[in-house]
Amino acid sequence: MSKSRVPYEVYTEEVEALSVLSPDGEIVNKDKVPNLSDDQLKELMYRMVFTRTWDERAINLGRQGRLGFYAPVSGQEATMVGSQFALDKKDFICPGYRDMPQLVWHGLPLYQAFLYSRGHQHGGQIPEDVNVLMPQIIIGAQVLHAMGIAMGYKLKKQQQVAITYTGDGGSSEGDFYEALNFAGVYKLPVIFFVQNNGYAITTPFSKQTAALSIAHKAVAAGIRGVKIDGMDVFAVISAVEEARERALKGEGATLIEAVTYRYRPHSLSDDTSKYRTKEEEGEWSEKDPIARLAKYLEKKGLWTEEDTARVKEEAKATVNEQIKKAEQTEKMTIPGLIDSMFETTPKHLEEQKADFQ
Numbered sequence: 001m002s003k004s005r006v007p008y009e010v011y012t013e014e015v016e017a018l019s020v021l022s023p024d025g026e027i028v029n030k031d032k033v034p035n036l037s038d039d040q041l042k043e044l045m046y047r048m049v050f051t052r053t054w055d056e057r058a059i060n061l062g063r064q065g066r067l068g069f070y071a072p073v074s075g076q077e078a079t080m081v082g083s084q085f086a087l088d089k090k091d092f093i094c095p096g097y098r099d100m101p102q103l104v105w106h107g108l109p110l111y112q113a114f115l116y117s118r119g120h121q122h123g124g125q126i127p128e129d130v131n132v133l134m135p136q137i138i139i140g141a142q143v144l145h146a147m148g149i150a151m152g153y154k155l156k157k158q159q160q161v162a163i164t165y166t167g168d169g170g171s172s173e174g175d176f177y178e179a180l181n182f183a184g185v186y187k188l189p190v191i192f193f194v195q196n197n198g199y200a201i202t203t204p205f206s207k208q209t210a211a212l213s214i215a216h217k218a219v220a221a222g223i224r225g226v227k228i229d230g231m232d233v234f235a236v237i238s239a240v241e242e243a244r245e246r247a248l249k250g251e252g253a254t255l256i257e258a259v260t261y262r263y264r265p266h267s268l269s270d271d272t273s274k275y276r277t278k279e280e281e282g283e284w285s286e287k288d289p290i291a292r293l294a295k296y297l298e299k300k301g302l303w304t305e306e307d308t309a310r311v312k313e314e315a316k317a318t319v320n321e322q323i324k325k326a327e328q329t330e331k332m333t334i335p336g337l338i339d340s341m342f343e344t345t346p347k348h349l350e351e352q353k354a355d356f357q
């Protein structure tokens with residue numbers, strides 16, 4: 001934080017988003033290119049293509065009645081896949097409802113993501129070695145959870161970082177400000193990652209805040225704020241790596257605002273034509289995070305169209321297999337649900353279970 005003094009009126013200036021990889025696949029900021037091996041670059045591309053195919057299949061599965069609630073992710077692969085790519089396996093993820101890709105790439109089995117969507121309690125039985133919570137539907141609640149987990153890391157002197165995701169809408173919630181404030185006061189190892197995709201369902205960003213940007217909200221909390229191009233996976237990785245390193249060095253929290261776009265509807269019961277134009281959608285499709293990484297990798301001789309086609313087929317086969325596994329999981333029952341809540345079911349719940357039976 002700068003300690004320079006200015007006249008008595010508090011003011012801030014517009015900030016330009018960090019950009020590393022341009023839409024035509026050129027490096028525009030050499031200093032911020034993440035240090036990734038060729039294999040890591042290919043893995044990153046693999047995950048982004050896989051995620052988009054999974055998203056397309058999930059939308060169809062939802063329309064067939066085979067999934068319950070589902071929030072589409074296409075367009076946000078750079079923020080979702082890229083930010084998780086920059087984490088360590090022991091870092092902790094607190095997601096919102098759209099953030100299933102981060103959980104799956106952090107180790108949650110895909111069939112459990114499908115079970116969660118189907119409302120089955122086994123979807124939320126997180127494997128011991130996977131440091132995630134299940135997505136919050138309550139907008140902004142997870143921001144406080146991540147702050148609390150980071151508080152625990154700090155008290156126990158554990159070299160771990162918590163990251164949480166919310167949207168532009170989430171950044172207007174009271175929970176959001178409370179979490180940022182605590183993180184500032186206690187210098188906590190937490191990353192607040194806001195995916196500003198331009199809309200909170202139908203509410204456009206212009207009606208969300210009068211602040212100069214979401215990143216500016218860090219100023220009031222006394223934490224670091226950065227704004228990045230969220231369609232640029234290198235900018236995402238660079239910003240998360242930097243925030244992690246600072247957090248681990250005891251320098252506190254970072255608020256990252258990543259400017260992105262969701263190509264698909266908010267959920268499966270939303271009609272984008274009611275609140276945005278085809279022109280706008282066209283402009284954002286020119287910035288596609290997958291297309292731009294593909295261009296970069298093709299120029300380096302690391303990726304071809306055949307690779308994309310192969311990954312799509314692989315993703316479709318995996319989704320088919322994992323949705324079948326979810327569908328074949330024993331049906332949820334009320335006694336089973338009660339028994340899965342505690343290691344030893346408390347007496348009052350045993351009584352309720354007996355009453356039910």
Ligand SMILES: Cc1ncc(C[n+]2csc(CCOP(=O)(O)OP(=O)(O)O)c2C)c(N)n1
Nearest residue numbers: 098137138139167168169170197199200201
């Ligand atoms: C506390 C709370 N208020 C309202 C809702 C209803 N709701 C669900 S999604 C949503 C919009 C959130 O938009 P944003 O935070 O920008 O995230 P995005 O869906 O765009 O990823 C709202 C208002 C909710 N789930 N929780």
